[in-house]
Amino acid sequence: MGPHRIVLDCGLRDLAALEAARDRIETADLLFCSHAHSDHARGVREFSQRFPQVPIYGSEVTAQLLPLNWLGETVPPHLCQALPWQTPISLADDLTVQIWPAGHLPGAACALFTYHSPQRPYTVFFTGDFFMSNSRLVDGLPLEALRGLKPDVLIIEGSAGTVRHPHRRQQENLLASTIQSLVQQGRSVLLPTPTLGIGQELVMLLRSHYQFTGQDITVWVDETVAAGCDLYLELMPEFPSSVQNFARHQPLFWDERILPRVRRLGVDGHPEADCPCIMIAHREVDLSDHCRNSNQAWTVLLPDSFATAMADLLLATSSDPGPTLGWLQTLVPELESEQVQLDTYQLTTHSDRVGTTQLIHNLRPQHVAFVHGKPTHLADLAGLEELQTRYQLHLPSAGNEVEFPIGDRFIQPAAPEPIFDGEITEIDDSVLLLLPEALTTDPRWAALADTGLVQARWQGHELVIKGLNQRDLMRTVTSSDTPWQPPSCQTCRHQREGRCRNPNSPLYGLQVSPEGVCPVFEARPARAEQDDEASA
Numbered sequence: 001m002g003p004h005r006i007v008l009d010c011g012l013r014d015l016a017a018l019e020a021a022r023d024r025i026e027t028a029d030l031l032f033c034s035h036a037h038s039d040h041a042r043g044v045r046e047f048s049q050r051f052p053q054v055p056i057y058g059s060e061v062t063a064q065l066l067p068l069n070w071l072g073e074t075v076p077p078h079l080c081q082a083l084p085w086q087t088p089i090s091l092a093d094d095l096t097v098q099i100w101p102a103g104h105l106p107g108a109a110c111a112l113f114t115y116h117s118p119q120r121p122y123t124v125f126f127t128g129d130f131f132m133s134n135s136r137l138v139d140g141l142p143l144e145a146l147r148g149l150k151p152d153v154l155i156i157e158g159s160a161g162t163v164r165h166p167h168r169r170q171q172e173n174l175l176a177s178t179i180q181s182l183v184q185q186g187r188s189v190l191l192p193t194p195t196l197g198i199g200q201e202l203v204m205l206l207r208s209h210y211q212f213t214g215q216d217i218t219v220w221v222d223e224t225v226a227a228g229c230d231l232y233l234e235l236m237p238e239f240p241s242s243v244q245n246f247a248r249h250q251p252l253f254w255d256e257r258i259l260p261r262v263r264r265l266g267v268d269g270h271p272e273a274d275c276p277c278i279m280i281a282h283r284e285v286d287l288s289d290h291c292r293n294s295n296q297a298w299t300v301l302l303p304d305s306f307a308t309a310m311a312d313l314l315l316a317t318s319s320d321p322g323p324t325l326g327w328l329q330t331l332v333p334e335l336e337s338e339q340v341q342l343d344t345y346q347l348t349t350h351s352d353r354v355g356t357t358q359l360i361h362n363l364r365p366q367h368v369a370f371v372h373g374k375p376t377h378l379a380d381l382a383g384l385e386e387l388q389t390r391y392q393l394h395l396p397s398a399g400n401e402v403e404f405p406i407g408d409r410f411i412q413p414a415a416p417e418p419i420f421d422g423e424i425t426e427i428d429d430s431v432l433l434l435l436p437e438a439l440t441t442d443p444r445w446a447a448l449a450d451t452g453l454v455q456a457r458w459q460g461h462e463l464v465i466k467g468l469n470q471r472d473l474m475r476t477v478t479s480s481d482t483p484w485q486p487p488s489c490q491t492c493r494h495q496r497e498g499r500c501r502n503p504n505s506p507l508y509g510l511q512v513s514p515e516g517v518c519p520v521f522e523a524r525p526a527r528a529e530q531d532d533e534a535s536a
Contacts, residue, residue, distance in 0.1 A: 001115035001122055004095050007031040007054070008126055008155070010043040015050060020399075025051055030091060033058040033080060034128025035108035036065035036196055045070055048079055056080045057091075059099060061107025061238050068195050068228055083109075086145065103131035103140040104349050105197050106238060110141070112149060122406065125151035125363060129159070129372070131348075132355035133168040136204040137232070139240045141351075147362045153404045154365035158356065161377025162384065165352040169515055173487060175345045176209045178301070183217060183276045187341075188296045192283035197349060198303070199225035199280050200232055203253055206260055206278065208246065210519050217260040217278060220271055221253075224282035226264050229253040271296075286327040291340045300328070304344040357386060367404040369394040376444055383419075433465075490514035493524040 005028040012018070018025055031054055033041050044066060048056060056079060058066070063080040083089055088098045094116040099109040110130055115122045132140045165171070182189050193199035199221070206212050206219050221229065233252060236244060243252070250258055260278075263269065271277045273295045281287050291298040334340040351359070360368060368391045370378040375395075382393045396402045422435040439445060448454070448467035455466045489495050489512040494502035499511050505518045 001095070001113060001124060002117055004029045004092065004115060006113060006124075007047075009034055009040040009128065010047045011037075011039040011041060012043040015043055015046050018047075018050075025054070028054050029095065030054060031056045032097070032111055032126070033062055033066070034102065034110070034126065035059075035105045036062050036068065037105060037129065038069050038194065040128065041066055042069045045073075045075060045079060048076065057083050057097070059083060059085070059101075059107045059109045061235055062109065063107075064235060065107055065196060065228075065231060068231065071195075071224065071227060085109075088114075100142060100145055101139065102128050103133070103135070103138055104129045106138055106232065106235065108138075110146075112151065123149070123151040124153045124155065125149060125365065127154070127156045127359070129157050129349070130351055130355075130359070132351045132358065134240070135168060135349065136172075136201050136208070137239060137243055141359070143359065143362055146359070149363050151363060151365045152406050153367045153369065154360065154363055155369045155371060156356065156360065157350065158370040158373035158378045158381045159350040160348070160352045160356070161373060162353040162380040163377075164354060165348045166346070167515060168348065170488075171346050171348065172205055172209065173517065175347055176205065176211045177487070178343075178345060179206075179278060180211050180215075182299050183278070186276055186297065188271065188276045188294065188298045189278045190287060190290060190298055190300045191278070191280045192287060192300070192302065193225060193280055195224050195282060196228045198347060199282075200229055200253075201347065201349075202280050203229060203262060204243075207253070207255070207262065210517070212260050213519075214259050217276070218271070219260055219262045220265045220277055220279045220281075221262060222265045222279070222281035222285065223267070224285065225280055226267075286330075288327045288330045291331060291334060297339055297341070298334075299341045299343055301343055301345050304346045306344065353381070353384075356381065357384065360387065360391065365391060366406065367392045367394060369396055369402065369404075371396060376442065487517045487521040487523070488514060489516040489518075491524055492517075493522045495524075 005024060007025065007028050007030070010031060010033070028051070031044070031047060033044055033056060035041070035058075041062075044056060047054070058080045060082040063082045066080055067075040083097065083099050086098065086100055088096045090096050096114045096116070098112045098114075100111075102108040102110040108128060108130070110125065110127045113124045113126070130141050131138070132143065134140045166174075179189050191199075191202055193202065203219065203221060203225075206217075229252075232239075236247060236252075246252065253262055254264070255262055265279065265281065271279065271290070271294070276296055279287075279290060281290075291300070328342075331340050335342065368387065370381050370393070378395055381387070382395055387393060392404075394402055394404070420436055420439050422433060425432045425434070440449075447469065450467055450469040453468040455468055457464055457466075489500065489507075492500075492502075494500055494505065495512060499509065500507040500518075502508055502520060502522075504520045507516070507518050
């Protein structure tokens with residue numbers, strides 16, 4: 001920005017890639033670390049060693065969470081300088097920064113950099129990873145506080161592409177039901193997680209969700225994830241008021257008195273051989289022994305974003321499994337005997353298409369640069385007509401410099417070509433859809449054509465086609481004729497005309513939200529739903 005150089009995050013495992021730009025980095029004004037997740041921060045300590053003259057900034061919470069990326073190693077006490085929320089801070093005579101919470105992770109921040117030139121101020125807004133919805137331990141990005149900033153350039157993550165996610169509470173309810181069902185079947189559940197974020201969210205979910213309240217289940221947490229829990233407890237004033245209120249009445253994480261009990265793996269013992277349990281452990285640690293040396297059957301639940309990598313590993317198509325999932329390959333005999341099963345779950349911490357476009361429209365930038373996501377996902381976002389007609393869109397690639405000319409005249413960027421024309425032909429009692437062969441060059445084709453079967457459904461006036469993979473087919477075979485729905489007032493037999501009619505419910509007589517739920521939920525019989533639809 002003008003004469004200033006700013007480094008945004010440093011999640012590289014090996015900083016050798018920075019040597020090509022060493023001259024520019026050595027003269028950088030600062031490194032801004034958006035949050036403490038390893039893919040954004042694991043290279044910060046080595047960066048400080050190589051470029052000690054470059055100051056590092058982040059939020060107060062990020063500054064305290066950063067050392068968890070280097071457990072057991074020496075970390076300088078003031079590696080990261082803390083910035084206050086929503087206060088412009090001068091970094092140089094003509095350069096300021098202002099940060100806001102970004103959701104996603106405690107301490108995660110988005111930042112507005114302003115270069116005050118003699119002609120006019122120039123602004124760049126960097127989102128880092130952001131999440132619009134509230135989660136168990138983090139409030140969502142405060143959209144109202146950012147409305148109308150009109151930055152010249154917006155650098156925004158596009159991890160989720162144009163996918164639309166279910167409501168966060170629906171995801172939590174489905175995950176809780178899945179875990180409870182597995183435990184009732186006598187299976188132990190293993191949840192590999194990173195050091196920060198999802199691990200602590202899962203502990204809090206199991207501690208506070210109505211399906212687990214009072215259940216005689218032990219939740220084991222390994223030492224790495226436990227270190228994150230302990231540090232969270234030191235940052236309690238920074239958490240949402242709902243979390244602080246919970247902590248006033250019972251411990252946030254470690255508790256032996258109130259069920260389900262939460263224990264530290266190793267420190268408080270180990271799982272009993274004949275009793276189902278839930279284990280939350282760091283994903284880069286070899287967790288195979290827990291599954292192998294047990295009388296219990298195990299189910300390993302992985303985030304759905306790992307589904308493709310998981311399949312590659314088990315099919316031995318990945319020559320370099322890396323540290324994250326490599327230990328799964330040692331469980332092939334157990335997987336074949338079904339002593340160990342693999343499944344996925346969805347618990348998003350990144351904004352979907354709706355949240356991403358909503359933030360862009362509220363900020364109203366001139367330039368939008370999509371980063372931090374699969375190229376196909378970023379191209380999908382750049383292909384949205386609602387964005388193409390309003391903003392200058394950019395898809396930066398590694399190693400190539402991108403300039404953002406600032407002016408009053410809007411230049412329509414060239415649109416990507418993600419659309420394929422085809423033909424539909426009716427044949428006897430079926431429909432034949434013909435698409436060009438060029439479609440198969442897209443890396444997503446392998447997932448769509450995994451089994452050669454697809455599922456189609458109407459979405460408004462559009463027909464959406466989804467590929468069915470092996471796991472989808474297994475769910476179809478084992479499921480009943482009636483599709484399962486998560487518990488909610490919308491599907492409860494006692495909900496009538498928007499009010500609860502169950503005298504045993506704490507919501508009795510009250511008007512209820514369709515997404516609401518209570519401990520005495522009873523599913524509406526399938527026949528009753530059909531009768532309701534017929535009468536409607």
